[in-house]
Amino acid sequence: MRPTVHDIAEKAGVSLATVDRVLNGRPNVRGVTRARVEAAIADLGYVRDVAAANLAKGRVYSFTFILPAGDNPFMRSLEAEVRGLARQAAVDRVRVGVVVVPPFDAEGLAGAIDAAIADGVSGIAAVAVEDAAVVAAIDRAKAAGIAFVTLVSDVAQSARDHFAGVDNVAAGRTAGSLMARFVAARPGPVAVLAGSMRLRDHRERLEGFQARLGADRLLEPVLEGQDEPQTVQRLVGDLLARTPDLAGLYSLGAGNAGLVRALSDAGGAGPVVIAHELTPETRSGLSSGLIAAVLNQDAGHEVRSAVRVLKARADGLAVHAAQERIRIDIFVNDNLPPEAGQSGADVSSVPQ
Template sequence: MNAGASQPVIRATLEDVARTAGVSLATVDRVVNRREGVRAKTVARVEAAVAKLGYRADVAAARLARGQTFRFAFVLPTGSNSFMTNLTEQVQRTADWLAGQRGFIDILRVDVFDPDVLAAALENLSPAYQGVAVIALDHPRVRAAIDELTARGVAVVTLVSDAPSSRRLHYVGIDNPAAGRTAATLMGRFLTGRKGTVAVIAGSLSLRDHTERQFGFHQILSSEYPNLHALPVIEGRDDSERTRELTAALLARQPDLRGIYCCGAGNRGIADALEASGRAREVVWIAHELTQYTRRFLVRGTLDAIINQDPGHEARSAARVLLAHCSGEPISPDQERIRIDIFLRDNLP
């Protein structure tokens, strides 16, 4: 073999650690698994050998040896929301990876806009699940359902939309107030020197991510751009036809409308209404989530900017957090932090 040829990376085993430390395999197993009954000096020798060899436990192999598996439920919305469709596809891809880790995912489709329906789905969840990832409503009954699952020993991760006062284990999603502030800064800069009104369209203010985004948006717009006045929030329930009707009525009654910030979905309806009104190039429109539709609207100039979160990262992160919790492993906070992306027509991936 040539001197410059790459050598295969050989993973250190427990046997290698035992040989290096000069102890039995059983002793190494006790130290690595933090069981008592080993003298401090011996523990130190084993830990030194672990560090020297760079030994890392093969957690999946250990689960296989113990016949241990985990099953998780991902509770996702019904409807035709394009971002949620992308998220569902990413959860399905994540399920393929997780199966190799002895973990399995079932996708449950629920109307997450209805707190009673969502809470009932959580309350009636099969005891076969060790973990749940859910698009959460910040509602008393939903919080209570999450708390009941946690009390039963089921790990709950909120996904995209949080219920922070519940006993959920972890939230996987972007910093939504920061996303709203970012949208307001973009809106203010795009409309420099212009006066008028700006509309905010949410799916539902029962969804905490939508509420936090509009809060962050109003926070910056009112304090830094006094020439722009935000109108009361409109709720379109992430439905394109409902949102189209609301946007068309808005455009008809607000001749001074300068901008639209959609902090939820229903973007196809907004695009239809803007283009039908003939004001698509006049009104600045900022939306969330890069989908096949928002990409099209951005390219043709109807949409001006997209605030995005990566559904693949979120699906994988939720699965990693649940798996780590059930396995008793630590998570890496930096790896699980979901970043805010800003896309203009010029930097589309």
């Protein structure tokens, strides 16, 4: 039979109330008594049934996801996954809310984090902007005992518990390896289009890309389209007009509807293009031959991973690293999944 709290109390020579205080980390237990209870727990091999304990207490987890607003298709798919999970999670006593803030707005993100802290949530997951104000807000959340997960783009110098996203340096290296193969016989330069170099994931992708392709082939400076399709269309159109020998273009951010329009308007063979995230726009680019390859991360996996980690941290439990590793999927025109299954099934993948 599995040991119970009654067995712990008997072995340690204490009351059930004292055992409960030790198990829940509450104060008003003398050090020597706490040590005796913990020794009894270890000797008996007691493993706490956290789910049963939470059910008995009527505990409800309250998680807030903070996402950037705008028409970034990947972020909207991430939001759709969160809202879909919220409808299912209620059965498991999990309440999930969504807050949207302007993209790349560090102060707005920090304010949303502080608002979630004030609401007394159990955990926060956010697409992060690397900024001192955001780091300080994350650290305030942790100081308040709130679990914190960064999504898609990390803020590693903060006290956050976990990052739910791909290894972006590895993603950049993968893009660089593909680009090197695709443009091997083409002597022209390669350009890079980012959303904002304030985002850690964009900087890390560029770092990996440069390491594999070689900086001597890259055009500078990096174009920053702010993930806005109109801005991206203008920047890429100007780039193609002034660089007729452009061999390749790596789009490591969003705004790819504008990228596809600019490539289509230019006509001709055009550069080899590698982009991120399988969206309707990049799917269209792959199908038409305007885009050679797309690197994708599974939005659903990231959201489910974030919730698992937030629950584990709220309960003081360990996180299973292998389960939470987000893979990098590679799509070309030949292995596009059906439109209803854009979550990464039946694709080539590069393990992290």
